[in-house]
Amino acid sequence: MRKRLGGLFVAVVLIMALAFLAIDVGFSLYRNDRFDEASPVCTLNVLSGDIKVLPADAFMWEQAVDGMVLEPGSRIKTGANSYASLTFSEGTTTSIEPDTDLIIDQLGDGDSTQANSILLKQRSGKTWNQVAKRSEDDSSFQIQTTSASIVVYGTLFSTEIDESGTTLVQTAEGLVNVSAEGQAVLVSEGQQTTVRSGAAPAIPAPTPPADNELLFTVDAAVTGRVVSPGGSSTGFLPDGSTVNQISGSRVFSLDDSSQMILIPEPVEGEYSVVLSGDVGATGTYSVEGFSGGESTFVKTESANITSEEGLVLRLHLDVLDGLVKGVTALTSDESPEQDTAISATGNENASTQLNEENTEGEVPWYRSLGSYTSSSWIVIVSIVTLFALIFILVWKRT
Numbered sequence: 045m046r047k048r049l050g051g052l053f054v055a056v057v058l059i060m061a062l063a064f065l066a067i068d069v070g071f072s073l074y075r076n077d078r079f080d081e082a083s084p085v086c087t088l089n090v091l092s093g094d095i096k097v098l099p100a101d102a103f104m105w106e107q108a109v110d111g112m113v114l115e116p117g118s119r120i121k122t123g124a125n126s127y128a129s130l131t132f133s134e135g136t137t138t139s140i141e142p143d144t145d146l147i148i149d150q151l152g153d154g155d156s157t158q159a160n161s162i163l164l165k166q167r168s169g170k171t172w173n174q175v176a177k178r179s180e181d182d183s184s185f186q187i188q189t190t191s192a193s194i195v196v197y198g199t200l201f202s203t204e205i206d207e208s209g210t211t212l213v214q215t216a217e218g219l220v221n222v223s224a225e226g227q228a229v230l231v232s233e234g235q236q237t238t239v240r241s242g243a244a245p246a247i248p249a250p251t252p253p254a255d256n257e258l259l260f261t262v263d264a265a266v267t268g269r270v271v272s273p274g275g276s277s278t279g280f281l282p283d284g285s286t287v288n289q290i291s292g293s294r295v296f297s298l299d300d301s302s303q304m305i306l307i308p309e310p311v312e313g314e315y316s317v318v319l320s321g322d323v324g325a326t327g328t329y330s331v332e333g334f335s336g337g338e339s340t341f342v343k344t345e346s347a348n349i350t351s352e353e354g355l356v357l358r359l360h361l362d363v364l365d366g367l368v369k370g371v372t373a374l375t376s377d378e379s380p381e382q383d384t385a386i387s388a389t390g391n392e393n394a395s396t397q398l399n400e401e402n403t404e405g406e407v408p409w410y411r412s413l414g415s416y417t418s419s420s421w422i423v424i425v426s427i428v429t430l431f432a433l434i435f436i437l438v439w440k441r442t
Contacts, residue, residue: 084151084160085133086114091275091289093126093142119147122169127274129289134160135176136185139276139289144169149188163188170204172291175218192239195221201231202291211239214251216292254292254308256368257334258315258361262303266319266327266349270305273313279305282320282354312363314374319347320354331359333368341370 088097088108095108100117108120108128122128122144130138130148140146150163160183164171167190175185177198187194187203192211194203199218205211213222214236222229222237227244231237235248260279262268269279269287276289280303286295296304319327330344347355358374 084136084162086118086148086151086162087131088112088114088120089129089131091127091129093274094123095126095128096121096123114148116148116151119145121145125274127276129276132162136162137174137287137289138164139172139174139291141170141172141291142274144171146171162186165189166203166205168205170202170291172202172289173200174288175199175201189239191241191243192222192224192245195223200288200294209241213237213239214292216294253337255336255366256309256363258307258310258368259332259334260305260307260317260329261332262305262317262319262329263327264301264303265325266321266347268303268305268317268319268327268329270307271316271318272307273311273315277318278307279303279318310361310363310368312361315359315361315371317357317359318354319349319357321349323349323352325349329357331371333361333370335367340368343371343373345373 088095088111090108090110096105097108097112097114098105098119098121100115105121114120114130120128120130120140122140122142124142126142128140130140132138132151138146145167146169147165147167149165150161152161162183163186165188171187173185173187173196175196175198185196189203189205189211190209191205192213194201194213196218199220200216201218201220202214202216203211204214213220213231215231215233217233219233220231222231222239222245224239225242225244229237229245229248231248234251236251237245237248239245258270260268260270262280267280267282267284269277269281270290271277272290276291278286278288278290278293278295280286280295280297288295290307292308294306296306298304317329317331319329321327326346326348328344328346330342332342333340343359345357347357349355359371360374361371362369
């Protein structure tokens with residue numbers, strides 16, 4: 045009788061363990077399938093330097109991997125001279141500057157009318173945000189700092205926090221709502237506001253002009269974008285869409301005859317001009333530097349597209365006593381290597397395609413993309429328990 049009860053007990057425990065694993069995997073896969081419909085996808089692009097990530101269900105920081113999908117609750121830290129960006133499925137991007145601490149707090153809130161809402165919590169550093177157009181009734185993009193709350197529905201703006209905790213918001217395009225201590229201000233294009241801890245937002249004022257600027261001009265025979273020393277890009281892609289990752293940068297097109305890329309406060313180092321077009325096409329590009337509103341140099345070159353992959357022209361920007369002085373042409377490269385950050389941010393559908401491919405090999409089955417996530421320790425303990433029970437059952441029968 046005791047042996048029968050023991051065997052029955054083992055069988056029941058064995059069935060429960062198998063049922064737990066089946067339910068665990070089933071829920072993970074079920075929530076993973078529903079993730080596309082429930083909330084935006086957030087993809088991390090590692091551009092350069094040291095990027096650390098604290099996943100939502102983890103207790104230890106890990107080295108960031110380019111292209112990894114992040115869940116709500118994930119935290120990102122960039123080191124000195126380190127750059128990264130976040131890409132959301134509807135085309136919104138957030139460029140993360142050096143020494144920045146950022147938390148992905150919310151990706152959709154479960155309400156069908158706010159399914160695409162995004163909420164980031166910025167603890168330090170600087171972000172540059174390109175928010176896709178959206179209606180107020182549909183969704184919003186928000187950044188919360190220790191002193192302010194920023195809400196937008198489609199715009200270009202930067203958020204910077206200094207050592208005292210003061211938040212600086214500068215709008216390059218569109219309109220930004222900044223609130224604190226029960227008061228709100230609207231910051232329009234070309235304006236900025238500051239918010240000190242425990243105080244209301246300051247009255248918006250014009251953003252001070254940049255001390256230094258770089259102006260790239262590319263004729264319409266080709267399309268061009270500029271890559272900064274940190275790996276961020278701004279400009280036109282071959283399909284006609286634009287990308288804007290460089291903080292404060294603007295993209296213009298004049299009468300379909302030329303493309304212009306303006307970069308304020310450029311840093312010293314190597315810049316790349318990536319040209320694309322039909323094989324055999326010849327395009328002209330120029331780069332002009334400005335300091336204090338005065339032109340300091342102009343460099344113009346012609347380039348012939350000899351490969352379907354395009355052409356990369358490399359330039360070194362020289363800065364002396366805080367003023368841009370000139371550029372030095374470096375070796376040009378044909379057939380540039382694929383830029384993973386651009387493939388993710390340049391096309392509004394790229395992140396959706398990434399999610400449809402399920403990021404094979406990057407996201408383990410026990411950490412689904414949905415709101416339901418399973419602890420790896422639970423899975424390990426369950427597997428060990430399962431094998432232990434099988435061993436006991438076999439031992440009792442022998």
